[in-house]
Amino acid sequence: MYQPFVLLVIGLLATVSAPDSEPRTTTAPKPVAAAKKPATKAAARPAAVSAAAARTQRFLQRVNLAPLLRFNPASGTAGVMNGFYSYDYWRLEVVLTAVQRDAKNPGLYHVRGKSRRHRKVTPLSGTIRFTEVALLPRPSASDLPYQPWQPATVSGSFTLQETGGRRGTFSGDIDVDVAPDPERKVRVWCCAADNETRGGGILFEGQWRLGAERVPVIWKDDIFSLARNILTDFEIGSRDVEINRKYSRRGWDTYWENEEWWAERPVARR
Template sequence: MRAGGYILFSLGLGACNSASVPRVNPAPVQVVGAEFGNVSLPVPDSGSTAALRRFLARHPLTEYVEYLDAPNFPNMAMQGFSGPENRRIEVLFEDLQPVAGSLNVWTLKGKTRYRENIQPITGQIVLNRMRRLAPRRPTEPNLETYQVSESDGEGLLGAFPPPPGFETVASYTIRGAFCWAQPRQPGNGYLYGLVDIDLAQCRNGRYMPQSVRFTEGAKGGNAKFEGVWTSYATGHTRRVVFVQDVLLYGTRVFQRFTLGQRMPEFNPQYARLGWSGYWSGEEWWANPVAASETKL
């Protein structure tokens, strides 16, 4: 596992339409589908529902939750890339609740920010597949020990081995779908797509949200929500990707995405796209929500 602290988070599912929250069988372990109104969610094409059911029976995801408002975490919102320019977009999960009777369906309430336009969201995440990932090849970067840096061409500096017992012995991805809706007003829309949550099985038996490869699963993001934003008014769509570890994932989006070693910051070259102030600690989600004027 990566040194320097582990940023864990709960994963919630919320309905795009509150009336569309699914009823589920109150069995102890139930892996169910969900309805999102008129939205047809993509279905993950790999992994096993049975494997996920067995895992959740023994390891509820809430066991791995660390609050998003942890005082040592400088930027609590999940960071994202929007559109062909990969402009910055952010999402914060404020209330995450499992649907009664199901371990794989969660409801959420939160906020998004795009170009200073802050909008509330409600939605769901449905997790329905799990698969074991192939081991990291010797030629691939070791994401367990990375430190983001401009010191080499890859933007990574492998420097800190994981603490004893936290060495990765196997890695998995939990896959599913999500749908988050903004209020129905001019300029707003809904987001939907696929989610990948990477879990590393440690030598001590614990499971930690941790990417180990750039080529599979969350691809360095620990958790990745990838899909599209769709305008209510026009049907216009735009690609969006949110990740939990933007400093690492971003090195595969932009060249020299970060500068610095001990406390890396976004490269000022990308400030025009909103990428600045990672360590500012700005609590933008506490700001009043205004009428939407900025389209994604």
């Protein structure tokens, strides 16, 4: 698992100054070995492991996450996932315009989409692979009347290759809180607290890499719940929430504008 975004950047904030126009690139230091999980007293029995894997497989077969991950153009900018890129908190926007579950592997999704950072739009394509399911506390009947199955956090990994621009790669971990819905079969569950998704919803966290260059990235379906976990001064105002002007040069000045940057531009014909 990748270290939380805030831990990757906090040590560098004292020396980083916000760029005025072009972003700063960084060269990654030598890789640091990932922290090992503490050893358990006894290894899990094969039968228990097999039973857990079978439950996960049944859940992934039953619940199709494609509608939750796929961007709906009718939702406009409200459906765009926003987050942070690099050590200077540049705005990162992501839409997954095509999401298809694999016919043979219910945990594998083939995706295409677009990202926008540094005010440039870049096509993406790749995969999302879900491998773990953790049940969430069962809500009350008043909060979730329809409960044929228990809400859960579905976790896995993603790899998204840029097919334009500098052609880097986004990769890392994904966590999605889901709950049953009587009409759509599945919905994003927004009511989980203090878990992998940092307040419910959909969370992508990892890095962008190109050669030796590595920068942290993180994005979510709800930028404000994410920002509250990372920056104490990102939003200002008590009634009408506004984004702090200190981040305007990093792409956040257009957050409230209804700009359909993901739309295909018509090709002029002679």
